[in-house]
Structures are given as structure tokens and as C-alpha cells.
Amino acid sequence: MTYKAIQWATGAMGRAVLRTMIDHPDVEVVGVYTYSPQKVGQDIGLLAGRAETGVLATDDLSQILALDADVVVHAGMLKPYTDHTDDFVPLLESHKNVICLNGYSNPAYWDQEHSRRIAQACLDGDASFMGAGMNPGxxxxxxxxxxxxxxxxxxxxxxxxxxxxxxxxxxxxxxxxxxxxxxxxxxxxxxxxxxxxxxxxxxxxxxxxxxxxxxxxxxxxxxxxxxxxxxxxxxxxxxxxxxxxxxxxxxxxxxxxxxxxxxxxxxxxxxxxxxxxxxxxxxxxxxxxxxxxxxxxEVTKNPDDHSRMGAEQYSVGGVVVNALPYVVDAPAGIVMRPLSTPYRHVW
Known part of the structure; x- marks a missing residue:
């Protein structure tokens, strides 16, 4: 199965995940949301240090919401914890599953409005929400x-x-x-x-x-x-x-x-x-x-890799692509990631 994915944000970790998804034969990146005006309109392949893909980065949320995609990988910049909820809600309501790299691995732990908003958005959009990463993760x-x-x-x-x-x-x-x-x-x-x-x-x-x-x-x-x-x-x-x-x-x-x-x-x-x-x-x-x-x-880069991308960045990319099947296949709602999300061989 090929998963249609959107990358949200193109900082160091976002670019690492974007590169991993572009390289993966089971993932088609159909869109990228960027905070940077300088990156708007740039080909997402070039942003990731890869060949051009024909897909251009945007800072227009309406364009992201209009895309046909299975999942959005949210790698927003670190900020007060509940501030990302306003990003998640419209994505989930537009029938897109969401993987978050900045925590949210167990929102039910908090008796707060943000977890209820996420859960309701999942139901409204028939979508799933999951936290993933190395740590948290x-x-x-x-x-x-x-x-x-x-x-x-x-x-x-x-x-x-x-x-x-x-x-x-x-x-x-x-x-x-x-x-x-x-x-x-x-x-x-x-x-x-x-x-x-x-x-x-x-x-x-x-x-x-x-x-x-x-x-x-x-x-x-x-x-x-x-x-x-x-x-x-x-x-x-x-x-x-x-x-x-x-x-x-x-x-x-x-x-x-x-x-x-x-x-x-x-x-x-x-x-x-x-x-x-x-x-x-x-x-x-x-x-x-x-x-x-x-x-x-410990994680170390493949000895054939001479890029500036760090081993820990590659590991987060791996975590994301291995989590894609679980969040896409999960029933609507907030999902605590399974105890194991192993690598899946691509034939």
C-alpha cells in the first residue's frame, strides 16, 4: 500500500522526516506546510536535498486541507504544549490522520480541553491521532x-x-x-x-x-x-x-x-x-x-551516508514511516502507539 503523506513544518526534524518519506517506496508525499516565507513555492524535493518532485511547499492552510492525503506528520516547532491543538483540529476534521512528533502520546492523561477537542475532531473527521518520536516515543x-x-x-x-x-x-x-x-x-x-x-x-x-x-x-x-x-x-x-x-x-x-x-x-x-x-x-x-x-x-549513520543529517534524525524518520500503517488503520480517535511498531520489509 502507498500512503499519501503531508509533512507539516520543515525545520531540522521536519526535513529529516520529509527526506525519509520521499525516499520510502511506500510513501508518496503530496504536500508540505512551511512556516518560512522563503520556502513557499519551493519544490519539496529540493527542500529535503532530493531531486525535484513537482510538489511545492505552501503556507496556505486551505491548500493543505484540500489535499487528498492519508496522514499529516506534524513536526511543529517546540512551544507551549497546547498551542499545536489549533493545527491538529482542522487537519483531523478534513479526514486526515495525524502523527505528532512533539508528545501527545497519551492526551487522555490530561483532564483538559485540548484532549477533548482532539478526540472530537477525530470523530468529526473519521480520523486517528497518534504521538510518535524517539523521546517522547x-x-x-x-x-x-x-x-x-x-x-x-x-x-x-x-x-x-x-x-x-x-x-x-x-x-x-x-x-x-x-x-x-x-x-x-x-x-x-x-x-x-x-x-x-x-x-x-x-x-x-x-x-x-x-x-x-x-x-x-x-x-x-x-x-x-x-x-x-x-x-x-x-x-x-x-x-x-x-x-x-x-x-x-x-x-x-x-x-x-x-x-x-x-x-x-x-x-x-x-x-x-x-x-x-x-x-x-x-x-x-x-x-x-x-x-x-x-x-x-546508540544510533549511528550508515557509513555510506556523508550528508549533514544526523543519525538521530534518521531514526525519527524511521519511527514515522513504521508508524504510518498503525495510525492509518486505527479506528477514529486518539491512539496510544502499540508497544511495538517494527520495520516492515517492502517487496
């Missing part, structure tokens, strides 16, 4: 849950991510949305502060998915975020991170079960390695119980 919601199947008792689960953000080239994203180069005196645990307001709901929801998969009832999800200072001036593609300003953000969400910390999700985003300490590797899952389990996951 595969690492916590699939790998950690699967690894727990080796245990007869689970005491704690710790998931750690380490991501080098030094090559991010978008100054707004690096400095404003992720908080690099700011004052370490800011309080990253203030839920009203911009990056925290965007990340807290997304990753609390991720913790809730793992808890639900393991039959656990969360008492609460607390935070223990930290800012760590640059040891020297750092000149990056996006700009300067001055000595003493934030060069490492250590985000930590703690899911409490039965009055004790049970699930600890730590995300290290850094532009220098000085503060990594014992945290190494792209993703690590550590389960303490009987027996104890350690799962380390």
Missing part, C-alpha cells in the same frame, strides 16, 4: 516498557538521554526555546518559564505512558531540573554561549508510585561535555529490580 514508551518484561519485580526505572546540541543552527530554538546561553540563576523548575512550560507537560505525559504500560498508578510527577554553566566562551553555529551562562540543561521528571520515586526520566542537552559526569551514551534504560536490567541504545 520509542525510548521510554517502547524500549523501557519492553525491557521490563525481563523482570519479576521492578523497583525503579531510570531513563537517561544525552544529546549534543552544539550543532543546532537555529538561534531562536537554541537560545529561546531550549534556554542555552541564559542565566544559570533562572529557575528551570518554574512551570511558567518558557522552555519549562513547553517541556513539562510533554515529558510528564511520556512518564504517564510508561506507568500505564506497567499497570502503575502515578501519585504525581515532580521535577528536579538543573542549569549548568559554560566553563569557557563557546562559539557555536547558532551564536555565542558565554562563559558562566547555561551550557548544559539537565531536565528531570520523577514519577512517584505508592509514595516513592519509581520512574526517573533525565534528559541532558548540552553544548559542552564538561558536566556529563557518569551520564554517557545516547539513551540508557536502567531497571532496578529482579533481575536488574541495563539497556543502552
Amino acid at each position: 520509542v525510548v521510554v514508551e517502547q524500549l523501557a516498557a519492553t525491557a521490563s518484561g525481563l523482570c519479576s519485580r521492578v523497583d525503579t526505572i531510570r531513563i537517561t538521554e544525552c544529546f549534543d546540541a552544539a550543532e543546532i543552527r537555529n538561534p531562536h530554538y537554541l537560545f529561546e526555546m531550549l534556554g542555552f546561553g541564559g542565566s544559570v540563576d533562572n529557575d528551570p523548575n518554574d512551570p511558567a518559564w518558557g522552555p519549562t512550560a513547553a517541556l513539562n507537560p510533554m515529558y510528564e505525559e511520556t512518564v504517564s505512558v510508561l506507568a500505564a504500560r506497567l499497570g502503575m498508578r502515578l501519585d504525581a510527577v515532580t521535577t528536579a531540573h538543573e542549569f549548568l554553566p559554560a566553563t569557557t566562551d563557546l562559539t557555536l553555529p547558532a551564536g555565542l554561549v558565554a562563559q558562566g551562562t547555561v551550557s548544559h540543561t539537565r531536565w528531570r521528571w520523577i514519577g512517584h508510585v505508592g509514595g516513592a520515586p519509581m520512574i526517573v526520566l533525565t534528559i541532558n542537552w548540552f553544548v559542552e561535555e564538561a558536566h556529563l559526569g557518569g551520564d554517557q551514551g545516547m539513551w540508557t534504560v536502567q531497571i532496578d529490580g529482579q533481575p536488574c536490567v541495563t539497556l543502552r541504545t
Whole structure:
């Protein structure tokens, strides 16, 4: 089966998914929505570093809604969590399934208007909505849950991510949305502060998915975020991170079960390695119980690939194309992604 897909947004991750879908023999990309006026009217193949396709990018929502498509892959820029709902609703109402890369893996966790709006739009458009990605996504919601199947008792689960953000080239994203180069005196645990307001709901929801998969009832999800200072001036593609300003953000969400910390999700985003300490590797899952389990996951590019696209970007593209059959075949409504969405061989 060939899936007709629309890519929403063409930032670094959006372009990576777009390229993956253009390359995949089971996907036909029929449209691209872009925020950038400079990209409007450009051939989507050229935007993805591929041959021309004859399909042009647009910033006109009415053109996107008029397209005949099975699915929209939404990779909007990180912003306050509920702000993307206004994108989802008309897409779903136009009979297009939606895959979201920025969380929304379990909107039912929130007793809020945005989850009810999404669910109603799914019913109105006979469409399905699913969150997908690496983290949020595969690492916590699939790998950690699967690894727990080796245990007869689970005491704690710790998931750690380490991501080098030094090559991010978008100054707004690096400095404003992720908080690099700011004052370490800011309080990253203030839920009203911009990056925290965007990340807290997304990753609390991720913790809730793992808890639900393991039959656990969360008492609460607390935070223990930290800012760590640059040891020297750092000149990056996006700009300067001055000595003493934030060069490492250590985000930590703690899911409490039965009055004790049970699930600890730590995300290290850094532009220098000085503060990594014992945290190494792209993703690590550590389960303490009987027996104890350690799962380390690294992704690396095919040695024949010499593009600037990173291995983690390719992995998100893979996650999306492997999730397409599930969201398209699902009944109308919000779908929690299955525990496994494996690669499907194309004959």
C-alpha cells in the first residue's frame, strides 16, 4: 500500500522526516506546510536535498486541507504544549490522520480541553491521532516498557538521554526555546518559564505512558531540573554561549508510585561535555529490580551516508514511516502507539 503523506513544518526534524518519506517506496508525499516565507513555492524535493518532485511547499492552510492525503506528520516547532491543538483540529476534521512528533502520546492523561477537542475532531473527521518520536516515543514508551518484561519485580526505572546540541543552527530554538546561553540563576523548575512550560507537560505525559504500560498508578510527577554553566566562551553555529551562562540543561521528571520515586526520566542537552559526569551514551534504560536490567541504545549513520543529517534524525524518520500503517488503520480517535511498531520489509 502507498500512503499519501503531508509533512507539516520543515525545520531540522521536519526535513529529516520529509527526506525519509520521499525516499520510502511506500510513501508518496503530496504536500508540505512551511512556516518560512522563503520556502513557499519551493519544490519539496529540493527542500529535503532530493531531486525535484513537482510538489511545492505552501503556507496556505486551505491548500493543505484540500489535499487528498492519508496522514499529516506534524513536526511543529517546540512551544507551549497546547498551542499545536489549533493545527491538529482542522487537519483531523478534513479526514486526515495525524502523527505528532512533539508528545501527545497519551492526551487522555490530561483532564483538559485540548484532549477533548482532539478526540472530537477525530470523530468529526473519521480520523486517528497518534504521538510518535524517539523521546517522547520509542525510548521510554517502547524500549523501557519492553525491557521490563525481563523482570519479576521492578523497583525503579531510570531513563537517561544525552544529546549534543552544539550543532543546532537555529538561534531562536537554541537560545529561546531550549534556554542555552541564559542565566544559570533562572529557575528551570518554574512551570511558567518558557522552555519549562513547553517541556513539562510533554515529558510528564511520556512518564504517564510508561506507568500505564506497567499497570502503575502515578501519585504525581515532580521535577528536579538543573542549569549548568559554560566553563569557557563557546562559539557555536547558532551564536555565542558565554562563559558562566547555561551550557548544559539537565531536565528531570520523577514519577512517584505508592509514595516513592519509581520512574526517573533525565534528559541532558548540552553544548559542552564538561558536566556529563557518569551520564554517557545516547539513551540508557536502567531497571532496578529482579533481575536488574541495563539497556543502552546508540544510533549511528550508515557509513555510506556523508550528508549533514544526523543519525538521530534518521531514526525519527524511521519511527514515522513504521508508524504510518498503525495510525492509518486505527479506528477514529486518539491512539496510544502499540508497544511495538517494527520495520516492515517492502517487496
